[in-house]
Amino acid sequence: MDVPKTHYARTADGVHIAYQVVGDGPVDLVLVASALGLGEIWRGRRSGAFLLRLASFSRLILLDRRGMGLSDHILDREQQLTLESRMEDVRAVMDAVDSARATLLGLESGGFAVAAMFAATLPERTAGLIAYGAMARELWALDYPFGVTQEESDAEIADVERAWATGELASSWVEFLYPSARDDAREVEDLVALMRGIGGPGDAATWSRVDRDIDLREMLPSIRVPTLVIHRREDRAVPIEHGRYLAAHIPGAELAELPGEIHMWDVGDDFPSEVERFVATIHREEIELDRFLATVLFTDIVDSTSVASARGDQGWARLVERHHHIVRGNLARYRGTEMDTAGDGFFATFDGPARAVRCALAVVESVRQLSIEVRAGVHTGEMQTIDGKAGGIAVTLGARVAGLAAPSEVLVSQTVRDLVAGSGLQFADAGEHELKGVPDRWRLYRVVN
Amino acid sequence: MIEIPEPTYATAADGVSLAYQVFGHGRHDIVYLPGNATQLDVM
Numbered sequence: 001m002d003v004p005k006t007h008y009a010r011t012a013d014g015v016h017i018a019y020q021v022v023g024d025g026p027v028d029l030v031l032v033a034s035a036l037g038l039g040e041i042w043r044g045r046r047s048g049a050f051l052l053r054l055a056s057f058s059r060l061i062l063l064d065r066r067g068m069g070l071s072d073h074i075l076d077r078e079q080q081l082t083l084e085s086r087m088e089d090v091r092a093v094m095d096a097v098d099s100a101r102a103t104l105l106g107l108e109s110g111g112f113a114v115a116a117m118f119a120a121t122l123p124e125r126t127a128g129l130i131a132y133g134a135m136a137r138e139l140w141a142l143d144y145p146f147g148v149t150q151e152e153s154d155a156e157i158a159d160v161e162r163a164w165a166t167g168e169l170a171s172s173w174v175e176f177l178y179p180s181a182r183d184d185a186r187e188v189e190d191l192v193a194l195m196r197g198i199g200g201p202g203d204a205a206t207w208s209r210v211d212r213d214i215d216l217r218e219m220l221p222s223i224r225v226p227t228l229v230i231h232r233r234e235d236r237a238v239p240i241e242h243g244r245y246l247a248a249h250i251p252g253a254e255l256a257e258l259p260g261e262i263h264m265w266d267v268g269d270d271f272p273s274e275v276e277r278f279v280a281t282i283h284r285e286e287i288e289l290d291r292f293l294a295t296v297l298f299t300d301i302v303d304s305t306s307v308a309s310a311r312g313d314q315g316w317a318r319l320v321e322r323h324h325h326i327v328r329g330n331l332a333r334y335r336g337t338e339m340d341t342a343g344d345g346f347f348a349t350f351d352g353p354a355r356a357v358r359c360a361l362a363v364v365e366s367v368r369q370l371s372i373e374v375r376a377g378v379h380t381g382e383m384q385t386i387d388g389k390a391g392g393i394a395v396t397l398g399a400r401v402a403g404l405a406a407p408s409e410v411l412v413s414q415t416v417r418d419l420v421a422g423s424g425l426q427f428a429d430a431g432e433h434e435l436k437g438v439p440d441r442w443r444l445y446r447v448v449n
Numbered sequence: 450m451i452e453i454p455e456p457t458y459a460t461a462a463d464g465v466s467l468a469y470q471v472f473g474h475g476r477h478d479i480v481y482l483p484g485n486a487t488q489l490d491v492m
Contacts, residue, residue, distance in 0.1 A: 164458065164466075165456070196456060201466040202464060203466070
């Protein structure tokens with residue numbers, strides 16, 4: 001099979017992402033996967049044919065996410081594999097191929113998580129969203145009974161690290177993902193080659209852990225683009241309950257339950273046929289562009305009235321000016337957008353929660369040189385723009401969270417914590433709180449620096 | 450046609466996985482350390 005030419009796109013944070021474009025159909029379709037392996041995918045027996053099938057009705061855009069396959073492998077601390085950095089990978093590739101809007105096909109848990117984050121955050125770039133064999137979270141919880149336990153997951157990841165790219169691991173995967181092919185030597189061989197092509201055992205363990213620690217549940221209602229959830233009814237790897245959960249919690253999502261137990265995505269034509277049918281039904285006007293997922297950051301100078309009276313009018317004015325200068329410098333560094341300053345506080349938005357938290361930490365640290373302290377709150381939720389102004393319950397919530405933070409503390413909502421897996425940020429439980437003007441009780445976390 | 454050995458992985462003291470291949474049965478061990486750019490699957 002002809003291997004398409006590989007190109008590189010450069011992300012906003014300076015990582016090179018390998019991509020390929022196949023087909024020239026009327027709609028752009030981006031395949032977002034946890035592990036694609038552009039170098040190997042065309043050698044597989046079925047995967048190449050599957051990709052060409054998708055490309056028969058689309059312009060198919062393929063990429064290896066950062067740290068994997070043909071993309072850059074050496075990443076610095078702030079370029080790590082978070083949902084938002086992988087969203088940047090997709091955006092950079094779409095920019096490079098002049099794709100204004102695309103339908104995102106998210107394969108399995110990790111691929112779908114990135115596609116979902118992209119669709120919710122950047123609805124103006126998203127025509128539609130498709131999930132295959134995906135889930136909102138991998139782990140079991142009282143209110144998420146179909147997940148696996150932490151212990152099961154740890155054992156599985158230890159196995160991945162120990163037996164990566166061996167016939168042993170590949171055979172056990174084939175047995176699980178495509179049972180009827182268990183005696184097929186070529187199947188195992190292809191899987192071993194694919195594993196080897198995408199990364200080493202330590203990489204694989206890290207990717208697995210990052211995907212495992214993601215929880216999309218709080219953000220699913222913020223997905224406002226046409227969505228199709230495709231899931232096999234007897235899927236052995238990811239039980240159908242995961243797919244049903246997604247379809248029930250994404251507004252207006254359609255669920256396509258396909259027959260069979262094979263999780264492997266390149267077996268059977270019913271999956272690509274569903275994709276083809278769905279992309280033909282998407283119409284631009286269905287999308288609401290004034291509602292989107294964003295992260296809000298609020299900061300506030302601690303004890304500002306006493307600081308102001310101690311420093312006098314002129315001293316206070318100079319201090320506020322220097323404070324604003326420091327905050328704005330950090331907003332620029334972490335790509336935040338200043339929305340408002342209310343006297344001595346800042347309100348800014350970000351399209352990635354981890355960057356908002358890092359910005360908050362940097363602000364807390366750098367204003368100490370002025371002998372003052374700030375408190376900061378971060379929340380991720382659905383925002384609305386009304387006459388160009390950002391509003392919505394997420395904004396109120398962010399302000400309330402900041403109000404509860406102690407001096408020099410960064411307090412975040414549970415949603416933030418659930419979406420920053422892979423960032424290396426650490427959190428400590430700060431209890432459940434009622435927040436004025438916002439319904440429900442909210443679990444908050446303190447960032448441990 | 451040369452028989453290509455399967456790459457295997459060793460773990461360094463700091464936890465990094467390193468892919469390696471072993472060829473031959475001679476009396477001396479030679480560790481081949483080429484320049485910066487290697488890809489065992491393509492060499």
